Amino acid sequence: MKISSRVLFPLLFLASASVQATTVEMNVNGLVCAFCAQGIEKQLRKFPATADVIVSLEQKVVAVALKGGQDIPDGELRRALTNAGYTVKAIQRTETPIAELRERLKQGKP
Amino acid sequence: MSRWSIGLASACALAGSMNVAAKPIAFADGYTVMAEYGAGTMTELQFFYAPRYDFSLGGGHVELDSDETTKARRIDYARLNYLVHRWNLDDAQGNVYAWGGLGSATGNTFSGTVRAENAGLQADYETRRVYASLKSDLQRSSTFSHRIDTLQLGLAPYKHDYGHLATWFLVQGRQYTGGIHRGTESALLLRLFKGGAWIEAGITDGGKLQAMAMFNF
Numbered sequence: 001m002k003i004s005s006r007v008l009f010p011l012l013f014l015a016s017a018s019v020q021a022t023t024v025e026m027n028v029n030g031l032v033c034a035f036c037a038q039g040i041e042k043q044l045r046k047f048p049a050t051a052d053v054i055v056s057l058e059q060k061v062v063a064v065a066l067k068g069g070q071d072i073p074d075g076e077l078r079r080a081l082t083n084a085g086y087t088v089k090a091i092q093r094t095e096t097p098i099a100e101l102r103e104r105l106k107q108g109k110p
Numbered sequence: 111m112s113r114w115s116i117g118l119a120s121a122c123a124l125a126g127s128m129n130v131a132a133k134p135i136a137f138a139d140g141y142t143v144m145a146e147y148g149a150g151t152m153t154e155l156q157f158f159y160a161p162r163y164d165f166s167l168g169g170g171h172v173e174l175d176s177d178e179t180t181k182a183r184r185i186d187y188a189r190l191n192y193l194v195h196r197w198n199l200d201d202a203q204g205n206v207y208a209w210g211g212l213g214s215a216t217g218n219t220f221s222g223t224v225r226a227e228n229a230g231l232q233a234d235y236e237t238r239r240v241y242a243s244l245k246s247d248l249q250r251s252s253t254f255s256h257r258i259d260t261l262q263l264g265l266a267p268y269k270h271d272y273g274h275l276a277t278w279f280l281v282q283g284r285q286y287t288g289g290i291h292r293g294t295e296s297a298l299l300l301r302l303f304k305g306g307a308w309i310e311a312g313i314t315d316g317g318k319l320q321a322m323a324m325f326n327f
Contacts, residue, residue: 028198029198029199029200030196030197030198030199030202030203032201032202032203032236032237032238033203033236033238033276034270034271034272034273034274034276034303034304035276035303035306035308035326036133036136036137036203037272038137038272038305038306038326039136039137039138039140039163039326040137042137042139042140043137043138043139055272055273056271056272057238057269057270057271057272058269058271060200082163083137083138083139083162083163084137084138084163085137085138085163085164085193085196085198086198087198
């Protein structure tokens with residue numbers, strides 16, 4: 001069967017978009033003070049790809065919801081957190097919608 | 111020794127070497143405005159801008175009024191704050207800050223305006239339930255020298271989270287040099303903060319108001 005490139009490329013694009021991360025979760029050290037953590041939100045909202053930001057002191061997690069089809073490189077995320085005065089331990093990309101993650105963190109689940 | 115002094119000494123003993131206070135650096139590209147009313151002996155207003163997370167620039171105005179004599183100082187200064195080191199731990203954060211600056215001072219025990227130099231050091235440690243800070247701030251010139259040492263120890267009745275109201279109960283001990291106040295002035299304080307706004311108020315062992323407000327944006 002012969003598939004033309006006009007069909008193949010859009011299909012590949014759709015396939016890659018469907019597995020694109022929607023949320024970046026970061027485990028952060030030093031997250032003890034909400035008054036100070038506002039710097040994290042300010043730094044992360046500067047990225048054009050940022051749709052929303054969650055900071056959980058309880059779970060020591062900072063999460064960024066990404067705009068559709070966009071991403072922020074790990075190095076830039078680490079730099080943003082460092083500029084806010086914190087240390088990033090780990091970064092994971094997930095497909096968990098930010099609303100679901102917010103609810104999960106509110107329930108005290110990591 | 112007053113009951114509050116005994117309480118303060120006990121808290122110090124319990125806290126061991128922990129030590130802090132309001133931070134002079136907010137975050138990169140952040141502004142800090144602080145105003146403090148210190149029981150009638152010290153009133154201070156500060157404004158800082160932090161181009162990076164580890165230093166800020168700005169200035170302030172401090173008024174020192176002796177509660178023993180009629181001695182008074184009015185000092186305007188420009189200052190640079192530097193975060194010497196930060197420990198970002200799993201459940202805690204510790205900081206050491208240093209600062210220095212220059213300004214001009216007037217007073218009622220000398221004539222005209224004299225150049226004033228400012229230097230200080232602050233160390234702090236905090237978890238979500240325990241807070242401690244030690245700050246030493248020196249203002250000096252050819253005609254006077256005043257150092258204000260402040261120790262704060264705090265406990266939070268609950269663990270706050272981002273976006274929620276934080277509540278802290280603190281005990282503060284403060285000493286002045288240069289004839290502003292004799293002995294240690296102790297105070298009990300209530301601190302509340304949410305978002306970028308922080309207010310703190312209480313009463314000293316002399317029955318005077320001690321209050322501070324700080325805004326980060």
